[in-house]
Amino acid sequence: MIHSRVPVSDLREHVGRTVSVRGWVNALRLQRAMQFVIVRDGSGMVQVTHKRDGGPLEARLEALTPESAVRITGRVVEAAQVKLGGLEIVPEAVEVLNPAATPLPIDDHTGPEQRLDWRFLDVRRRPAAQLLFAVQTTLEQGLREYAYAQGATEMHTPKLMGTASESGAEVFELGYFGRSAYLAQSPQFFKQMAIAAGIDKVFEIGPVFRAEPSFTSRHATEFTGVDVELAWIDGVEDVMAFEERMLAHAIAKVADRHGAGIAEHFGVQVTVPTTPFPRLTMAEAQEILRKGGWDPEGVKEDLDPEGERAVSAHIREATGHQFVFITHYPVGIRPFYHMRPADDPGLTLSFDLLWNGLEVTTGAQREHRYDILLRQAAEKGLSPEPIRDYLNAFRYGCPPHGGLGMGLGRMLMVLLGLPSIREATFLFRGPNRLTP
Amino acid sequence: MIHSRVPVSDLREHVGRTVSVRGWVNALRLQRAMQFVIVRDGSGMVQVTHKRDGGPLEARLEALTPESAVRITGRVVEAAQVKLGGLEIVPEAVEVLNPAATPLPIDDHTGPEQRLDWRFLDVRRRPAAQLLFAVQTTLEQGLREYAYAQGATEMHTPKLMGTASESGAEVFELGYFGRSAYLAQSPQFFKQMAIAAGIDKVFEIGPVFRAEPSFTSRHATEFTGVDVELAWIDGVEDVMAFEERMLAHAIAKVADRHGAGIAEHFGVQVTVPTTPFPRLTMAEAQEILRKGGWDPEGVKEDLDPEGERAVSAHIREATGHQFVFITHYPVGIRPFYHMRPADDPGLTLSFDLLWNGLEVTTGAQREHRYDILLRQAAEKGLSPEPIRDYLNAFRYGCPPHGGLGMGLGRMLMVLLGLPSIREATFLFRGPNRLTP
Numbered sequence: 001m002i003h004s005r006v007p008v009s010d011l012r013e014h015v016g017r018t019v020s021v022r023g024w025v026n027a028l029r030l031q032r033a034m035q036f037v038i039v040r041d042g043s044g045m046v047q048v049t050h051k052r053d054g055g056p057l058e059a060r061l062e063a064l065t066p067e068s069a070v071r072i073t074g075r076v077v078e079a080a081q082v083k084l085g086g087l088e089i090v091p092e093a094v095e096v097l098n099p100a101a102t103p104l105p106i107d108d109h110t111g112p113e114q115r116l117d118w119r120f121l122d123v124r125r126r127p128a129a130q131l132l133f134a135v136q137t138t139l140e141q142g143l144r145e146y147a148y149a150q151g152a153t154e155m156h157t158p159k160l161m162g163t164a165s166e167s168g169a170e171v172f173e174l175g176y177f178g179r180s181a182y183l184a185q186s187p188q189f190f191k192q193m194a195i196a197a198g199i200d201k202v203f204e205i206g207p208v209f210r211a212e213p214s215f216t217s218r219h220a221t222e223f224t225g226v227d228v229e230l231a232w233i234d235g236v237e238d239v240m241a242f243e244e245r246m247l248a249h250a251i252a253k254v255a256d257r258h259g260a261g262i263a264e265h266f267g268v269q270v271t272v273p274t275t276p277f278p279r280l281t282m283a284e285a286q287e288i289l290r291k292g293g294w295d296p297e298g299v300k301e302d303l304d305p306e307g308e309r310a311v312s313a314h315i316r317e318a319t320g321h322q323f324v325f326i327t328h329y330p331v332g333i334r335p336f337y338h339m340r341p342a343d344d345p346g347l348t349l350s351f352d353l354l355w356n357g358l359e360v361t362t363g364a365q366r367e368h369r370y371d372i373l374l375r376q377a378a379e380k381g382l383s384p385e386p387i388r389d390y391l392n393a394f395r396y397g398c399p400p401h402g403g404l405g406m407g408l409g410r411m412l413m414v415l416l417g418l419p420s421i422r423e424a425t426f427l428f429r430g431p432n433r434l435t436p
Numbered sequence: 437m438i439h440s441r442v443p444v445s446d447l448r449e450h451v452g453r454t455v456s457v458r459g460w461v462n463a464l465r466l467q468r469a470m471q472f473v474i475v476r477d478g479s480g481m482v483q484v485t486h487k488r489d490g491g492p493l494e495a496r497l498e499a500l501t502p503e504s505a506v507r508i509t510g511r512v513v514e515a516a517q518v519k520l521g522g523l524e525i526v527p528e529a530v531e532v533l534n535p536a537a538t539p540l541p542i543d544d545h546t547g548p549e550q551r552l553d554w555r556f557l558d559v560r561r562r563p564a565a566q567l568l569f570a571v572q573t574t575l576e577q578g579l580r581e582y583a584y585a586q587g588a589t590e591m592h593t594p595k596l597m598g599t600a601s602e603s604g605a606e607v608f609e610l611g612y613f614g615r616s617a618y619l620a621q622s623p624q625f626f627k628q629m630a631i632a633a634g635i636d637k638v639f640e641i642g643p644v645f646r647a648e649p650s651f652t653s654r655h656a657t658e659f660t661g662v663d664v665e666l667a668w669i670d671g672v673e674d675v676m677a678f679e680e681r682m683l684a685h686a687i688a689k690v691a692d693r694h695g696a697g698i699a700e701h702f703g704v705q706v707t708v709p710t711t712p713f714p715r716l717t718m719a720e721a722q723e724i725l726r727k728g729g730w731d732p733e734g735v736k737e738d739l740d741p742e743g744e745r746a747v748s749a750h751i752r753e754a755t756g757h758q759f760v761f762i763t764h765y766p767v768g769i770r771p772f773y774h775m776r777p778a779d780d781p782g783l784t785l786s787f788d789l790l791w792n793g794l795e796v797t798t799g800a801q802r803e804h805r806y807d808i809l810l811r812q813a814a815e816k817g818l819s820p821e822p823i824r825d826y827l828n829a830f831r832y833g834c835p836p837h838g839g840l841g842m843g844l845g846r847m848l849m850v851l852l853g854l855p856s857i858r859e860a861t862f863l864f865r866g867p868n869r870l871t872p
Contacts, residue, residue, distance in 0.1 A: 005668075022668050024634070024833050042636050069833040098804055100833040120829050124634035133635060137590040144577075154573040156660040156844070158863045159595070159643050162870035174610035174619070176657075177649065177867045183610070190863060193872065197862070198460070198560035199569060200478050206642060207595050213613065221612075224592040232441075232458050368534055389872035393556050397460050397505040397536040408592070426633070427594045427626060431613045434598035436629065436825035 003073050009043035011087055014076045018092065021046060022071040024124065025064050025100070035061045038084070039072060042130065048072055049079070049088040060094045067100035067121065112422065119427055119436060128265040131258065132424065136412055138257050140205060142250025143226060150242070152201035152228070157190030159183055159207065163386040170211045183209035186405055188337075189390045191229040192366060195401045196393040202229040205408070213431045217420040218358065218410060222429040226411075229403030236339075236349040236365040239402040240325055243353065243361065244277045247323075254415065268417040277323040277353070278315050285311045285326050302333045309357035316356075322414075327351045336376040338364040339402075349402075355414045363404030370394040439509050445479035447523055450512045454528065457482060458507045460560065461500050461536070471497045474520070475508060478566065484508055485515070485524040496530045503536035503557065548858065555863055555872060564701040567694065568860065572848055574693050576641060578686025579662060586678070588637040588664070593626030595619055595643065599822040608647045619645035622841055624773075625826045627665040628802060631837045632829040638665040641844070649867045653856040654794065654846060658865040662847075665839030672775075672785040672801040675838040676761055679789065679797065680713045683759075690851065704853040713759040713789070714751050721747045721762050738769045745793035752792075758850075763787045772812040774800040775838075785838075791850045799840030806830040 006019040023041030030036075035058065037048040052058050064070070074091035082088050106118045115122040123129040144154075164171040164182040172183040184190070186208050194202045208225040228246070230239060254262075255270040262270055280288070282303075289295065289307050292314070303311065303326065315324040328347045331340060338348035350364035367373045373394055377384060384391055412424035422428040427436060442455040459477030466472075471494065473484040488494050500506070510527035518524050542554045551558040559565040580590075600607040600618040608619040620626070622644050630638045644661040664682070666675060690698075691706040698706055716724070718739075725731065725743050728750070739747065739762065751760040764783045767776060774784035786800035803809045809830055813820060820827055848860040858864040863872060 022835070042634060067833040069835040097836055098806075098830070098833050101831045104832060118828075120629045120633040121832055122633075124632065130634060133589045133591065137584070137588075140590055141580075141584065144580075148573070148577065152573075153569045154576055155569065155862055156641075156643065158658055158865050160645070160658050160865050160870060172610050172612070172617075174608050176608065176870060177647075179870075181608075181870055193556045194862065196560065197556040197558075198478060198566060205592075207592065209596070211613075222594055222596050370534075392554075392872070394534065395537045396540060396557055397503040398534050399458070399505040400533055426591055426630065429594050429596050434596060434612060434615075434617055436828070 007043040008039070008041045008046045011046060011076050011089075012085065015078055015087065016076065018073065018075050019089075020071055020073045021089065022069070022097070025066050025068045025070060028064055028066065030062060037061060037064060037072075039070065039089075045084050047079075047082050047084050047088045048074065048091050049082075050091050057091060057094060060096075061091070064094075064096070065100045065102045067104060067125070068096055069098040069100075071095040071097060112420075116422060116428060116433065117436065123426070129423075131261050131265050132412065132416060133426065135254055135258050135262065135416065136408070138254050139250050139411065139415070140226075140408070142253035143205075143246055144203070145253070146246040146249040147201070147203040147228065150201055152203040153194075153199050155187075155191065155194050155199065155202050155204050156206065157184070157187040157194070157204060159209070161189075162389075172209050172211045185210055186225060187227045188405070189387075191227055191403060192337075192390070192398075192401070193393050195229055195231045196396070196398040200231050202403070203227070208405075215431065217422075218413070220409065220421055220425065220429055221431060223421070223425070224408040226406040226408055227403065228405075229401060231399045231401045233365065233400055233402050236327070236351065236363070236402050239363050239365065239404055240279070240327075240351060240353075241276070243363065243404050243406075244273070244275045244323070244325075248273050248275050251415070262416060266416045266418075268415070270415065271322060273321065273323050277325055278319050278321050279325040279327055279351075280311065280315070281328040282326055282330065282347075283328065288314055301330050303352075305357075308354050308359055312354045312357035322356050324354050325351045326354060334364070336380040336382060337366050337373065339367040340376075353404075353406075355411070358410055358414050360410045360414065361404050361406045363402065365400070365402035368394055368398045368400050443479040444475070444477045444482045447482060447512050447525075448521065451514055451523065452512065454509065454511050455525075456507055456509045457525065458505070458533070461502050461504045461506060464500055464502065466498060473497060473500060473508075475506065475525075481520050483515075483518050483520050483524045484510065484527050485518075486527050493527060493530060496532075497527070500530075500532070501536045501538045503540060503561070504532055505534040505536075507531040507533060548856075552858060552864055552869065553872065559862070565859075567697050567701050568848065568852060569862070571690055571694050571698065571852065572844070574690050575686050575847065575851070576662075576844070578689035579641075579682055580639070581689070582682040582685040583637070583639040583664065586637055588639040589630075589635050591623075591627065591630050591635065591638050591640050592642065593620070593623040593630070593640060595645070597625075598825075606647045608645050621646055622661060623663045624841070625823075627663055627839060628773075628826070628834075628837065629829050631665055631667045632832070632834040636667050638839070639663070644841075651867065653858075654849070656845065656857055656861065656865055657867060659857070659861070660844040662842040662844055663839065664841075665837060667835045667837045669801065669836055669838050672763070672787065672799070672838050675799050675801065675840055676715070676763075676787060676789075677712070679799065679840050679842075680709070680711045680759070680761075684709050684711050687851070698852060702852045702854075704851070706851065707758060709757065709759050713761055714755050714757050715761040715763055715787075716747065716751070717764040718762055718766065718783075719764065724750055737766050739788075741793075744790050744795055748790045748793035758792050760790050761787045762790060770800070772816040772818060773802050773809060775803045776812075789840075789842075791847070794846055794850050796846045796850065797840050797842045799838065801836070801838035804830055804834045804836050 026038040026040035035050040073093040074089040079088040191202045204227045252272045334348040353361035409421045409424040439456045462474040462476035471486040509529040510525040515524040597618045627638045640663045688708045770784040789797035845857045845860040
């Protein structure tokens with residue numbers, strides 16, 4: 001006889017009936033007279049209670065190991081004394097679908113690197129980690145919903161490139177049928193080609209690759225980028241307005257669906273941001289920071305992580321807002337394709353978005369005028385030949401446009417208050433980590 | 437004064453008013469007394485009509501070139517004689533946002549390879565190509581909707597791997613901080629790790645990389661894969677049932693939103709498939725084919741493209757259905773991780789899905805039992821060491837599971853009746869093509 005498979009969270013509806021649950025052995029308490037097995041599935045945990053009787057079921061339960069995948073069929077009964085929902089299952093059949101070897105290679109005291117070695121066990125055993133990927137799914141769903149509603153087209157641009165175009169440094173090179181190819185550090189050039197191809201609003205979520213030997217808590221050699229590019233904009237403000245509304249929509253969706261769980265498992269209250277987000281020019285940000293003693297030598301062009309945290313803290317204190325756009329970065333620290341304001345060619349029409357002190361986005365209006373783009377590339381010491389295909393996209397009527405790139409892992413880090421991007425990624429990749 | 441920006445398709449609502457349209461110069465007819473400019477945006481085309489008057493506007497219109505990006509401000513007037521909607525715009529201001537050089541590098545007679553060299557112009561100038569990416573967006577949206585509704589979690593698994601694990605052949609190798617890394621040929625191993633991590637239903641859309649020197653109309657070195665993996669299945673039938681419902685949902689969404697446009701631009705009537713899809717075992721398929729004279733030597737284990745087309749045609753004739761699952765592939769032509777039926781170890785619990793004669797999916801129940809998996813790997817001549825991390829996922833309670841991988845470009849090919857996957861991809865990558 002087949003019994004209906006029931007998620008643990010629904011067992012109360014089946015009191016008095018025989019059902020099957022499937023999941024993992026979370027814990028075993030094998031006492032002299034009684035055998036207790038805690039079974040965990042994606043929805044919760046339930047106690048299986050068996051009175052020893054010398055029969056085959058007793059032997060089977062005795063042989064269970066923690067984290068084995070099991071299917072247990074039994075009667076659901078009220079048991080007020082049981083903390084897990086006041087229910088227990090009296091087993092009739094116990095099936096081991098996949099036994100777990102003992103001992104497990106990680107436990108609650110295992111350090112972070114070894115947990116990454118056994119990431120599948122690390123994620124499976126921690127409800128917070130399970131929740132993280134549910135939150136990621138909802139966050140993406142929210143971002144896409146907004147982008148779709150604005151008429152965006154989802155594109156998949158190549159990760160294999162013929163030239164190390166964007167910067168030359170920090171790019172992975174591979175053998176490609178007797179020549180070299182390179183992994184895209186972002187969809188930047190290709191999403192701009194999609195704009196030149198008449199796609200009005202481009203949306204892409206996909207992997208980006210950075211050959212940076214960085215070992216910080218916020219860098220990875222491969223991460224998931226969320227990219228947007230918008231045609232026919234009047235200015236970079238249109239890009240920031242798109243982003244803040246997209247984020248507010250997606251975060252509201254996360255708060256609605258997972259707010260309580262995030263509070264329970266991460267101790268974080270999700271705040272749905274109001275729009276517009278605060279904006280500061282880089283000059284204003286630096287003035288604020290220098291009053292607070294940042295960069296006493298007065299030599300820094302860019303914000304360092306300390307500066308990012310301080311300016312975010314300042315805005316949070318002044319306005320209560322977790323986000324701040326920093327705009328008008330100087331030309332020296334922005335790529336050649338960022339547009340410059342006509343009245344101040346030392347600046348760019350660009351922005352970063354900081355969220356609770358962490359940079360989560362870089363964006364800009366792009367220079368779409370061929371002659372100016374060529375001149376700006378030359379100023380940065382770039383030869384036009386390796387980027388000829390890119391430059392050609394601006395010779396035949398490319399409309400004004402701008403866009404942004406977000407790091408999905410960084411957003412999850414801030415949203416859930418995680419100490420490292422390693423925790424916000426299923427299988428992290430860094431200079432010293434290519435496995436599992 | 438700022439005039440409201442109006443998409444061409446909405447102009448009728450603005451008759452008698454002054455508006456701005458932005459788009460590309462589709463065609464110019466500069467006559468002795470009159471100047472006509474056809475402007476195209478994403479929504480349609482409109483005629484701009486100017487009577488020569490020797491003024492600056494005349495000079496500006498005279499200097500326009502095809503495909504220049506323009507903003508034209510003018511009054512919308514009724515003009516029954518004009519084929520484009522019975523309207524025209526009498527211009528008051530003409531702004532060239534980005535001029536197009538002349539001549540254009542491609543025209544209506546350009547061959548396919550050179551069109552790929554100038555893909556952005558190729559896509560921009562053809563309404564069918566514009567529609568293709570809208571269809572891609574809707575198709576993905578439909579696939580995701582179904583997967584989300586089933587409780588799937590969207591994962592982003594690494595494309596960088598430490599070992600050339602899946603097959604060894606056909607894999608791209610890259611330098612990685614003094615050692616080698618490899619590009620994932622599919623998310624296969626990683627989505628199975630996600631199952632081992634307790635994720636119940638895994639969904640991923642992302643790039644996959646194949647170092648195959650194939651030059652057919654259906655192969656690419658990089659393409660977009662749609663991957664699903666399902667835990668706790670009772671058998672491979674659960675995987676096929678998931679796929680056919682997911683496809684039926686997504687294709688219905690495409691038919692609803694784009695059916696008329698697809699009929700107009702591709703000459704294809706979108707058929708929403710009924711479920712369940714027909715199923716044939718490989719043995720049945722071969723019997724049918726051999727009756728029709730296929731493989732007269734009787735030596736082929738697998739279906740070749742000709743066999744795939746013939747069996748699809750047979751099913752279409754017999755049942756009217758465009759889809760057919762071919763199941764129970766022999767062990768010799770399936771990877772080591774496909775599960776084998778207990779009563780027939782020469783076969784696998786696997787399937788391909790053919791759509792109008794083209795293979796668009798491979799799927800299977802996976803072998804989750806560590807000892808058997810190890811034995812099957814050894815039988816295929818695989819050493820366990822390079823796949824140790826993968827194998828470890830089966831030692832600690834990995835539940836029964838199965839899944840599938842679809843090629844997004846191949847599905848678009850069939851859906852829209854395209855002759856080549858090159859047409860179904862924004863920027864195609866093949867052994868001889870790494871640009872633009």
